[in-house]
Amino acid sequence: MENTDKDQSHVLIIGGGLSGALLAINLLRKKVKRKIIIFDTRTQLGHGLAYSTNHLVHTLNNIPSKLSIDPNNSEDFSEWLLSNKKCERESKELYPPRKYFGEYVLCRLNEAIDVGKTHGTTLTFVNDEVTNLQDLPNQVIVSTKNNGTWFGNVAVIATGLSQKSKTDNLQSELSGLIFDPWDIEGMREIKENARILIVGSGLTMVDALFSLKEINHNGSIHVISRHGLIPHPRIQSNPWPDFLKENKAIKTPRQALSIIRSECKKAQSAGFGWQAPIDAIRSSIGELWYKASDAHKRQFIHHLRALWENHLHRCPPAGYDLIKDLQEKGLLTFEASKLISLNKRNSEISARIKRKCATSTQDVEFDHVIIACGMDYDWTHFKNGLSNTLIFNGTVRPGPLNIGIMTNAAGRIIDKSNKLSERLFALGPPLRGVWWECTSISSIAMQAKALCELI
Template sequence: MNAPAWQHAIIIGGGASGVLLAYQLLKNPASDLSVTLIERRPEIGRGVAYHTGNPEHLLNVRVGNMSALPDEPEHFWRWLCTRPDGPMCPDPYCFVPRRIYGDYLAGLIESLTSNGGAARLAVVQGECVSVQEGPAGVAVTLDDGRQFTGDFAICATGHDAAAVNFHCHVDPWTSLSAVGVDRLATVLILGSGLTMADYVLSLLRSGHQGQIVVLSRRGLLAKGHRRVDSLRIEEREVPFGASITVLLRWFRQRAEAHIASGGDWRSVIDGLRPFTQRLWLQLPDASKRRFLEHARAWWDVHRHRMAPEVEHRLGEAIAARRVVVIPGKLSAITPKERGALVRFRRRGCTELSELQVGAIVDCTGLVKDPATSSNPAIRSLLEQGFARVDPLHIGIEIGTDCAIVARNGSSSRRLFAIGPLTRAAFWEIIAIPDIRNQCAELAARLIERSGQTGKGRDGQTSNLRDRAV
């Protein structure tokens, strides 16, 4: 009997999104798909979020909500409890180091290869620089010239770090000691979100003695989690399709009523989570623009919260004046012999303030506009017309089935995208609870499609080595 000839899916990006999709495609033994997983880093499942080795960098979501599998909500908690060193916390309401979650994701791939799935999975280290679609399939080229062909290609490139070239810039994932910054120097951090909190903890842990100044447009800090349950919100209560003004008014009233009855606003936000993607899809375009310009910052600090331990540590540093948070806008950077002279305008002021700093760390968030992406795979898709930026410039345009929309407006049958790259269509698609559902749904569609097209084009045996050119 001939061995099965599988159809071939190429996943570009081996971070959390790529691993979750690969697992969903391969866990079903009846699937007709093989997978090539391409990742430029030496480790799978880490990406930007989970490669950190600092034990103080905690998950921003409680353990109980971080299962990789939508149909097994306690999967991650059970995995933690079976670790050789025992559970790291007493119950699923805890927050564990992000590097531990990276171990968990890497273990998903290891479980596939150890259970006879190695023949259907190839993990390739390299950077994808070109993606092409043709009538017969897709071709993916790496920076070293290797080329892989397949039936589908899925962009799971995750967050795209901004390309910054200003003077004395330090990458937020690089320690100051590694670039020779004096431990007594003042450090300026641009942005006051969750990445800033991580970097402050890294500075404090490394023994940095200089002052840490945080500059952001509004000076808002992410709120902390509390041990509260989600509020049950009925679908019929939610004003789908309403303008952003009506929607926000309804939301505030719902939160105020819950607080008045002794509840916590966090419960209302978490209760709305099952409906946020549908709300975004049905929100008028003008309302989407208004939300992004005027309300997004407040939504983010309430929706994307930090672990209580991180909130406490950061609060202590602010109270001790080790960290100073300034609402304002950067105006100019003048290079000096050691560091730079920074000029900025405080919010509500007309005159400029000055600050001598030894390093500037850009934590303003990751690239939102794919048109400015530094990722060569994304640039390749845009330049060739296989993809286009959405009208809001926050992601590439895709259909509700995750198919990438070309420059001419047609939806691809072979090119797909998942994770943060699809935020224009789904908005809430940067956290594991949302991405896992997206990956499971796309995997089901691809498996069904591969079954409809049969066991290969010529009915002959194929293997992954035949797919590399």
């Protein structure tokens, strides 16, 4: 398939998850006649990896008023839930299923498509994998797996999240023994008393626990991660000043950590809880990261990242209650360990792990393994053809510490030769290396709005 219309009115969006859908919504609402083409391998726009689960037990980790995709209306998601009878009443403690959020985004996209038609803006969905993107002096060209060629004036890389995997080369050997955290149907093969290893202790692990609960699993669950941290519960915090934004003297992660600890103690003394200061500074962390040297960024990654994400990305109360219940029953244990390898032994899996501070490894047997390592932002790790091709061709270059891709502050892509593109942009997770805290729903909504004005 080919779009032969080369009038340069096209905006090509690579990625139809949350980031791509929000950009499309903003472009469709803007009273400028244009053609928008969005590419994705999934059959449903607006869902992506994060919101594709169909199971109601996999919930969002925040309340609806914090998850609106409309920067001008914090209650937009809440209103949609009520009007579509997804909840019976308003609740400040409601943590809706992620499935509902995907439906909400798709609904707003369909509404925007109708608005776009009134001023001649159209959206075309190409359900295909993008394999190449060319940045030429007068146009951009997108090529797809099924021999499609598409021309445009600008292109936006909004490819979303990529799940970490430590077992790509073992999938066939471990078939039936290793599971995706959200694959409840596949997990129904697991015996009730099976010994489970979960690799990763973040919010993806919480999803895995709910999946196991759904199949009535009642065996032992051992969770390993590098630091062995257990998720904190999501407690809605009171307003707190953004003390990092107000303090211009902060230059290093060590300085920031010292001030954050001081503010958390101050909040606890005032009866607010340590969560208030943490929630207040999320956007300022991005500013500090953007201005930091690579040495300071590396220091943050190695020494503070796990602690920061453990305190910021807290799990819904129901998830925390499930963790505590399983621990009290003696079914759930956490350990600071690194997974070295997995090997099949008869009908079991032998996991070679190295405990934190240990000098040697240990082999432990399990019946099944669930990989819940969270998301990968290192573009040099990605296996899909597009990222490899773009890096190889020099169209993009990895961002700081190989995280995401390099752009300027406005999202314009910078290529291998350090040239700023006039036609290529990035949005959402690909900006992780530039801004760090750029993947929350509110952050992506603001990025999409700003980028719409720019292109």
